[in-house]
Amino acid sequence: MRKSIDGLMAIVRTTFEMDPYANAVYLFCGRRSDRIKALHFEKDGFVMLYKRLDNGRYQWPRNADEVRTLSRQEFRWLLEGLAVEQPKAIKPATKNKDF
Template identity: 55%
Template sequence: MIIDYTKVEQIYLVCGKTDMRKSIDALAAIIQDQFNINVFDNCLFLFCGGSRNKYKALHWDGDGFLLLYKRIEGGVIQWPRTTQEVRNISQRELRWLLEGLTLEQPKAIQKVAPAAFC
C-alpha cells in the first residue's frame, strides 16, 4: 500500500538523528512519549538517520501501521538537526525535503492572506 501524503491531516518531522533500526513500536513510542502526539491520528511521521540518506515514514491507516523505509542513492536529505524537536510541516515543505532541498526556501513565493479591496 502507498501512502497518499496529500490526504493526511498533519505531517510531522522528527528533527535530529533517529536510530534507523527502531521498529514500528519504538517509533510510535517516541511520538507518544516524547512529543505527546496521538499516533493513531491521520498523520504522517518522518524520521531520519545520522547519514541523512535514509528516512522512515510511519502512518496509521485505520487497521494497522504502515512503515516506509527509503534509502537515497544519490544524495542526502537536508534534515533539521535540532534534537528533541518535532516540526509540523506542509506538503510543500515535505516535497522540498524529499527532493533534497531545505525546508526554508527564501526564493519561494510565500502564501499570503488576501487583502480586502477598498
C-alpha cells in the same frame, strides 16, 4: 533506523508525547541524514515509508528549536532531497486585514 512500526509508535508516544494514531505523518532520520522513515496511521493500520538517498543528505533539524510542521509541498521537497525552504517558491497567501 533499526526501529519497526511498534518502536516508532513508542517514540511518538513517549518522547514526543503525541498520538501516533493522529492524522499526521511522523518523520525519523538516520544519523548520517541519508535515510528517512515516515510513519502514518490509516483507517486499518500503519504505513511505514523508508527512503535512502543515493547521494546527498536530508536537511534535518539538529535541535528542538529547528523542529517544525511541514506543508505538503515542503514534505515533498524533503523526500526529494531538496531544502525545505525553497528561496524562489511562492509562499501561500495569508489573510490581510488591510483590505
